[in-house]
Structures are given as structure tokens and as C-alpha cells.
Amino acid sequence: xxxxxxxxxxxxxxxxxxxxxxxxxxxxxxxxxxxxxxxxxxxxxxxxxxxxxxxxxxxxxxxxxxxxxxxxxxxxxxxxxxxxxxxxxxxxxxxxxxxxxxxxxxxxxxxxxxxxxxxxxxxxxxxxxxxxxxxxxxxxxxxxxxxxxxxxxxxxxxxxxxxxxxxxxxxxxxxxxxxxxxxxxxxxxxxxxxxxxxxxxxxxxxxxxxxxxxxxxxxxxxxxxxxxxxxxxxxxxxxxxxxxxxxxxxxxxxxxxxxxxxxxxxxxxxxxxxxxxxxxxxxxxxxxxxxxxxxxxxxxxxxxxxxxxxxxxxxxx
Numbered sequence: 001x002x003x004x005x006x007x008x009x010x011x012x013x014x015x016x017x018x019x020x021x022x023x024x025x026x027x028x029x030x031x032x033x034x035x036x037x038x039x040x041x042x043x044x045x046x047x048x049x050x051x052x053x054x055x056x057x058x059x060x061x062x063x064x065x066x067x068x069x070x071x072x073x074x075x076x077x078x079x080x081x082x083x084x085x086x087x088x089x090x091x092x093x094x095x096x097x098x099x100x101x102x103x104x105x106x107x108x109x110x111x112x113x114x115x116x117x118x119x120x121x122x123x124x125x126x127x128x129x130x131x132x133x134x135x136x137x138x139x140x141x142x143x144x145x146x147x148x149x150x151x152x153x154x155x156x157x158x159x160x161x162x163x164x165x166x167x168x169x170x171x172x173x174x175x176x177x178x179x180x181x182x183x184x185x186x187x188x189x190x191x192x193x194x195x196x197x198x199x200x201x202x203x204x205x206x207x208x209x210x211x212x213x214x215x216x217x218x219x220x221x222x223x224x225x226x227x228x229x230x231x232x233x234x235x236x237x238x239x240x241x242x243x244x245x246x247x248x249x250x251x252x253x254x255x256x257x258x259x260x261x262x263x264x265x266x267x268x269x270x271x272x273x274x275x276x277x278x279x280x281x282x283x284x285x286x287x288x289x290x291x292x293x294x295x296x297x298x299x300x301x302x303x304x305x306x307x308x309x310x311x312x313x314x315x316x317x
Contacts, residue, residue: 001048001049001052001278002014002017003282004044004048004051004278004279004281004282005017005040005044005045005048007282007286008039008044008285008286010035010036010039010044012036012039012040012044016032016036016040017040019031019032020032020036020037020040020041024041041177042176042177045177046175046176046177046179046180047172047173047175047281048278048281049180050172050175050179050180050239050240051172051274051277051278051280051281051282052274052277052278053180053183053184053187053236053239053274054172054236054239054240054243054246054277055246055250055273055274055275055276055277055278056191056269056270056271056273056274057187057190057191057232057233057235057236057273058076058232058233058236058243058246058247058250058273058277059246059247059250059251059254059269059270059272059273059274059276060190060191060194060229060232060266060269060270060273061076061190061229061230061232061233061236061247062074062075062076062246062247062248062250062251062269063247063251063254063255063262063265063266063269064194064201064225064228064229065078065079065225065229065247066251066252066255067201067202067204067205067225067260067262068130068201068204068222068225068226069130069133069134070130070204070205072251072252072255073248074248075244075245075247075248076229076232076233076247077141077233077242077247078134078137079113079114079117079133079136079137079140079141079226079230080113080114080116080117080137080140080141080144081110081111081113081114081230081233081234081237082110082141082233082237082242083113083140083141083144083145083148084109084110084111084112084113084114084144084234085106085107085109085110085113085234085237085238085242086106086109086144086148086167086168086237086241086242087109087113087144087147087148087151088105088106088107088108088109088110088112089102089103089105089106089109089164089167089168089238089241090147090148090151090152090155090164090167090168091105091109091151092104092105092106093155093160093163093164093167094151094154094155094160094164096160099174100178100179100182102167103179103182103183103238103239104182104238106234106237106238107182107183107186107234107235107238110230110233110234110237110238111230111231111234113140113141113144114226114230114234116140117133117136117137117140118133118223118226120136120139120140121133121136124136129208129219129222130222133226148168151164152164152165166241166293167241168241168242169241169242169293169294169295169296170240170241170242170243170244170293170294170295170298171240171241171284171291171293171294172239172240172281172284172294173285173291175239175240179238179239180239182238183235183236183238183239184235186231186232186234186235187231187232187235187236189228189231190227190228190229190230190231190232190235191228191232191270192228193224193227193228193231194225194228194229194232194266195266197221197224197225197228198262198263198266199262199263200216200221201221201225201262202260202261202262202263203216203221204218204221204222204225205260233247240294241294241295242295243277243294243295243298244295244298244299244302245295245298245299245301245302245303245306246273246276246277246298246302247273248302248306249276249302249305249306249309250269250272250273250276251265251269252306252309253272253305253309254268254269254272256309276298276301277294277298280294280297280298280301281294283297284297
């Protein structure tokens with residue numbers, strides 16, 4: 001985070017950051033020029049903090065879903081939350097709403113998508129609840145993807161369509177302190193739920209009947225994990241747009257380092273995810289003269305690394 005604060009077209013040093021922070025805390029006048037203060041607190045600061053929050057949130061949600069579905073190839077958008085966020089944001093952009101309402105619409109769209117998936121899974125039955133959730137998530141995600149395509153077709157190709165496309169590609173260049181203020185309570189609430197249930201989530205790796213004999217209400221716990229992970233994912237995506245591979249690769253790496261025990265896995269996943277997105281976002285604004293989409297960099301790093309991990313596991317087997 002310190003390196004990301006200092007790197008950029010507007011040069012800053014760690015001493016500049018510390019001086020500005022001390023001035024804010026003590027109430028003394030800042031020794032830095034007004035331009036440097038604006039960069040620290042209005043431009044680079046919210047962006048770096050948002051990168052850390054988004055990376056940690058998507059990674060936590062991915063780790064929770066992978067534990068719940070007993071599959072390390074599961075990502076946070078398996079239940080359609082990212083598609084719901086994308087459709088909500090696309091509709092808001094099509095209607096010409098301000099950016100704050102675009103984030104709100106994305107958040108509501110993500111929650112609504114998962115609510116529909118849960119409702120469908122409940123109506124179908126509980127013979128195999130995990131499989132039903134996955135299939136319902138795939139179907140709802142495909143339907144929402146069709147809705148996004150329809151909105152893009154209806155959008156003004158000169159203004160609205162580029163805005164929708166860039167939002168769907170992911171990026172933190174437009175994040176403000178107001179966005180952080182809206183998202184962090186939901187991120188904190190979802191993460192707190194998963195932290196409180198970290199011991200019980202380990203039991204979801206067992207068959208349902210064995211977990212039930214150990215005193216766990218499996219259906220209620222699974223619904224709670226879905227609620228916590230959905231809150232975290234929807235809040236993160238509402239700030240950054242759709243950023244892929246973070247929630248898939250980072251928990252996998254953390255599991256190789258710390259093992260599958262969730263109380264150890266979760267903190268390490270948060271740190272690695274935050275670091276990964278901070279590095280990716282810093283490269284997104286430094287590598288080229290234009291702003292690179294965040295999901296392009298995360299995919300460029302995450303996909304080859306994940307293939308290497310798969311090859312490594314196969315060679316060990």
C-alpha cells in the first residue's frame with residue numbers, strides 16, 4: 001500500500017504521506033502543496049484503499065464458496081452475483097444515473113440475483129442442495145448475461161456503450177471516498193459473518209449427514225455462508241466492476257500455504273487478495289499511457305499462474 005501511494009505520475013515520497021497523515025491527525029497545517037494533498041486524499045488514497053478492500057473481499061468470498069461447495073475451482077460469481085451487479089450497473093448507466101447510483105444499482109442487482117438463485121434452489125428441493133445451487137446459479141447467470149447484452153444493444157454507442165463496457169471490464173479509477181463509505185459496512189458485515197462461522201465452515205467439507213451429527217445445522221449454515229459471501233462480493237463489485245480470477249486463484253494459493261483449515265485460511269486469503277489487487281491496480285495506471293482495465297491484468301496474471309498450479313498438482317500426483 002505504501003508503494004502504491006507513492007508510485008504514479010504525480011511523484012510522492014513516504015515522508016510526504018506521513019507528513020500529510022500527521023497533519024490530518026494533529027490538526028496542524030500540512031507542509032505539502034494543495035495538489036499533493038488532493039492526490040493523497042481524493043485520488044490515490046481512495047483508489048489504493050479500494051484496491052485492498054476489493055481484493056480482500058473477493059478472496060474471502062472465493063474461499064468461503066470453495067469450502068461450501070467442496071471445490072477449489074469455484075469463484076465468487078458462481079451464484080450469479082457478478083452478472084447481477086453488471087446488469088444493475090448497465091441499466092443505471094443506460095438511464096443516465098449518477099455514478100453513486102450506478103454503484104448502488106450494481107449492489108442491489110447482485111443481491112437480487114443471488115436471492116433468485118436461493119429461491120429457485122429452495123423451490124426445486126433439497127435432494128442435492130449444492131448441485132441445485134450451482135445449476136440455478138448457472139441458469140440465472142446466463143439469463144442476466146443476456147440482459148446485459150440487450151442493454152448494451154440499446155445503449156448509445158458514443159457515450160453509454162463505452163461506459164458500460166469499461167465498467168464491466170473492471171477498474172478503480174473512478175472510486176471516491178463516498179463509494180468507500182457506501183461499500184465498507186456491507187463488506188465488514190459479510191466478512192464478520194464468515195469470521196464468526198470460521199470453525200463451523202470447516203465442517204461443510206464433510207457430507208451433510210456427518211456434519212449434522214456433529215451438531216451443525218447444515219442448511220442454515222450454508223445459507224449464512226451464501227449471505228456473507230454475497231454481501232462481500234456485491235459490495236466489492238459495486239466499486240470496482242467485474243474483476244475476475246481474484247476469488248479463484250488467491251484462495252487456492254492461500255490453501256497451499258496455510259492448509260484448508262478455515263480459521264487460518266481466511267486471514268491469509270485477505271492479505272494475499274488485497275496485495276494482489278493493489279499490485280494489479282498500480283500496474284493498470286503505470287504500464288501504459290491509458291488506464292488499463294483491472295480485469296485484463298488480473299486475468300493475464302491469474303490464468304497462467306492457475307495453469308501452473310494445476311500442472312504442479314498433477315506432477316505431485
